[in-house]
Amino acid sequence: MSSDLANPAANSTPASPAAAEPITLDNCASEPIRIPGSIQRHGFLLGLDEAQERVVLASENTEEFLRTPLKLILGAPYVHLFERELSAVIYRQSCMSDPDGMVSYLGAFRIHNDLFSVVTHCVEGKRLLEFELQDRLVGSEMMNTVITNFVATLSKLETEIELADAVTQQVAALTGFDRVMLYCFDEEGNGTVLSEANSGLLPSYLNLHFPASDIPQQARELYVLNTVRIIPNGSYEPSPLRSLDGAPHIVDLSLSVLRSVSPIHLEYMRNMGTASSMSISILSEGRLWGLISGHHAEPRMVPFLVRSACDMLSKLVGTQLTTFRTAARLQTLTNFHAVQRELLTHIAAQFDYIGGLSSQMDLTRQVTDASGAVLWVDGDFQQIGITPDKASVARIVEWLDSQPNMELYETRYLGGVLPWTSEIADVAAGMLAIRVSDIRQKYILWFRPELVHTVDWAGEPVKLSGPNDRLNPRKSFESWSQTFRGQAKRWSTAEIESAREFRAAITTVSLRRAEEEAELSTARFEQLTHALPEKIFTADDDGRIQYVNDRWREAGLSEGGCWYSEGRLAAEDEERIKTLWREHVQSGQLFEEEVRLLTGKDHAPRWNLVRAVPFMRRGAARAGWVGSMIDLTERRERETALRMTEKLALTGRMTSVIAHEINNPLESITNLLYLIRHDLPTTSDAMQYIGQAESELERISGITKQTLRWSRENSGGAESFTADAVFNDVLRLFHGKIRNRHVTAEVRGGEGIEIQGIQGQIRQVIANLVANAIDAARVGGKVWMDARFLTDDIVEIRVGDDGVGMTPETVRQLFQPFFSTKGDLGNGLGLYISHEIVERHGGELHVDTEPGRGTVMRILLPRVTKVRTESGADGLPGKSA
Known part of the structure; x- marks a missing residue:
């Protein structure tokens, strides 16, 4: 059970290297673990001043990596220490825009032929830069493949053990550790090893327990804040942090990837026979549910991007755990409510x-x-x-x-x-x-x-102290049994x-038993049902409603007829529920189903869990059914929103990485064409082809730059341009696709219609709409574009096709992320991004469509555009963290 605090109160490097004091049973639990004053030696750390220009803090080992004396590093502008590319990336960071607790990966860079992952975050308004030495370069496609495959695996897992085994095996494959364990914590904080992947070089701890005292509370809080921890070499010598005057420096390293760990923990690792370790927190419903811990018999480094992939896997696991527990909790509550209602029915x-x-x-x-x-x-x-x-x-x-x-x-x-x-x-x-x-x-x-039970501990869970009451980690991890x-x-x-x-x-x-029996019976039942948050009804065996509570009426539901008819349920559910109701009436068993209930004035469908239990008269004759409807819509929407947020975040990061990587070979090709142009006669036919190639490369470069801008929400300034110029650019872009589809594309208007905004983003929107129109048009059909002044202040841009049109259900989801009608050919982000761009320009995006009659997409833009930034202020889109 690897942790920064591996004992009842253990964790610590001294707050100041010059003021080390022995760690005892009295002071260990309160040791300032977030400000150890030093880092591990597999990288170096720099701190910049508030102006983010000069180095005011550095680890002593910085001079080893930069091959420059520390006294020349401290106080120097960071641009003098690094190549232009790295300096430019650092320059773009800002503590003014970075939210608290945000750690940013700047990329992998070579410094004096060594490869480093560069990670940064802000502490108290100052930027910390961490340079972690890497033994290999990790491609972004690896993360994409791992995450995609694991997401596919999640849908097949049904239990927490299956989930634990899956993520343990995946982390072991990614990191190559000799032993990877996943253990969860009980209410007292004790850990149980649920799953293990072991190469055989280290002992197995599967199904063993670790006492809560191994990880004090302050360490658990740090695991929630900083979810990944790596110790590539447990025998390292800490590198102290130094200020401008060369004195020891104290800074909060809670979010640091290089933060030094307690010497007690390092001794704990040695006692376990591990030379290197890594831990990944698993959070569920906002609390520390467990840890994934990797151990190796020899020093081992895991690149930052691989650790990030492991961290993403742990977050997926945490989400799935929440899903499992929510489902189990709902089932348990359903059972208890059924028992209560049956009991209350007898009492009534x-x-x-x-x-x-x-x-x-x-x-x-x-x-x-x-x-x-x-x-x-x-x-x-x-x-x-x-x-x-x-x-x-x-x-x-x-x-x-x-x-x-x-x-x-x-x-x-x-x-x-x-x-x-x-x-x-x-x-x-x-x-x-x-x-x-x-x-x-x-x-x-x-x-x-x-409940007499025996716990098999990984070593006897006792506190050990040596001379002067110094705290020592236990030296034995042999299985030790204890009976409770x-x-x-x-x-x-x-x-x-x-x-x-x-x-x-x-x-x-x-309280109701003081009234007459008949009146009391009715009053009691009504009071009980009105007090409940659910919609309550009673019905006979035919489903005809006999009683409803206030929640039923507040939902806008009628009080007559069968509860599952009269337009209360979505058409897709009505026949299914009618059949199921008859089956349950015959069996007399609890009825429980999820349905789409049409509530409110707009009859919007909302998911509800319907439960109905029979109530009996004296003599065991069934008098009818008591039913309830619990609204599940918000829970479903929260789960959908969580999955969507994670997908959007991953998509944004991957888009940025891919677009960035495309730009490098494009620049090389452009330079080669430039050299070829100067080696050919100006009259050569090849010059025409080179010109066309350069034009196409410039267009591709524009697309990738626009992609980078979108992912960073950072764009150029607003400008004026005409609609027909954009239309012609887009038609050239899709010339090949239009020809292959045998579609006629025409510009019906827009000459001289001036548009104001960010031209690249407006072109991106129109190109997206045209691409969709070409896909939707019939073979041999038509696609058209035009623009006009709808009013003196509004410009209307239209893109239409003569395709099959869309259903109202499709239109309702059209601008949702990841919704696509193209199957595997679409990612479902085009219209979502287009809608966001148009809204930032102060405009609106509408769809006019009818099945069988084609579709017209309408963009309404103000003639004078103030592009809205992410913060909501008027002006140009600003740089985002």
Whole structure:
């Protein structure tokens, strides 16, 4: 279990190299691990002043890599230290625009024939530059392939173990470590190794446990902030940080990739027999769920881009874990709600609700999935399952009575509160209790027996101290077993909430029992359903609605007819639900399905989970069904938005990298054509071909530059140009495609129509629309363009085709990222980017279409354009982080 803090309080290099003090049991946990004052030696670090011009901070080993004395580096302008290309990249960074916590990868550069990955971030308004020595160059296509393949694998995984095995094997293949482990943390912070890939050179820790004390809280917080940690050589000597005056320098290195680690941790690594290690945090729902830890028997370096790929994999794993847990949580809540409704249905059929509870003790037990349940009413004792005897329960109730403000109480270790209960731990180690009345002695208590279990630790989890109370990491990681007694299985959040909801329901029922029986029965049911956030209805076996609550009415749903008809459900769902409802009526089983419910004045479809349970009259005759509808739309949208955000972020980074790499060979080809031109006679026929080639290269260069601008949201200034000039440029661009498709393309207007904006971006939009029109047009069909002044202040640009048109459903999703009607031939980003460009120009993008009658795309632009930047200010698009 590799960590920067590998012991009960361990982690540390001194805050100042000149002021080192022994690490003891008293000061270790509070050691300032974020400001170690030094870095590892597989790279060097520079800090620039607030003007981002001169070096004011450097690691001592900088002079080894730059081959320049440290005193000449400190205070020098950074442009004097590096080649022009690297200096230009650094110049474009700005702490004014970089958000806090953002680490940027600037690229791979050679310095004195050594290859370095350059990473930067800002701390307190100053820029830190980290140069990490690389043993090889990693291509961007590797990251794309790995991420794409892993995303495809995710859809086939059904359990957390399968997910853990998949990512462990992938990280091992990427990094080449001898041992890669994935372990998750329990509520106490102890780690369990769920998966391991092992070459056989290091011992296996699969299924072993590591104590929470191995990683103190401050280290866990750092794992959330900085998710990847690499130690290429555990025997390194730290390189201190120096200021302009040569004195030690203290700076927050929380986000640093080179940050030095605790000597205690390095000793911990040596005790484990590992010479190098890497850790990757797995975050789920905002907390540290676990770590992927790689170990190697020899020093080993993993390039920054490979680590970034591993980090991306861990984020995908975290998202999938959230999906798994959300689905499991929803299923658990569904089961508990079904039990509660069935129980409440029985209670509602009887005037004496206590009698109803006592006759349904097994359902009462299921409210929390307990081993046993007790209903205690003024000394009357009703029980089911594994519970203490009446005398023991009486003593527990007496203690509960002494807690006047207690409505719900839960513990997995009752012996810790009531020591005498250790004698009955075999039936009541854990307890969950609710107080049903503040006037009478009414309680429902749920019990669980102790869970005697043995934990196999990776070494005995004890604190070791040496001379002068110096903290030492343990030296043995041999399997060590420990048996735990007296504690029950933990009550889950869903179980506790189920008990709390049930208490609220029971309380509501009891308050209504003062009225007449008939009126009370109706009032109680209505009060309960109106208090619930779900849409509630009752129906007979034919599905005809008999009752609805306020949430139903607020959703704009009608109160008559069958609940699944009358235009309430999407047409695609109505017949399916009708058939399923009949099947459930015949079986009498719980009905549960997800449907698209048409709600509100606009009848917009929203996903809802429909659950309906039968309720019975006395004599076991079915009286009807109680149903609920829970809106799932926001949850689905959040999951979709999360996936879309990750895809857009990855697409942006990959687009920038690809466009950047294209520019280098283009420049070489342009130079070669220039040399050829001067070697040929001016009258040569080849000069014409060279001119055409140079024109095409210039166009390609423009496209790649525009791509880079888009990905960085950094464009040139607004300018004036005419619509017909852009139309002609676009037609030349698609000349070959138009000819191959046998499509007639024509410009119907636009001469002299002036457009103001960023010409490259407007051309990109029109080219995208024309490309789509050519694809949509029939073979031998027509594509046309025109422009006109719609009003004195608005220019309208139109691109049309005579194709098959689009359905309303397609139009609704048209401008969503990654939506495409072209299958594998489209990436679904063209219209999304076009829509963004037009909006930044203060304009609008509309579609007029009808199935079978073609499509017309209309761009509306103001005659005087102020291009909106990402921050929303008027002006030219600014540089973005």
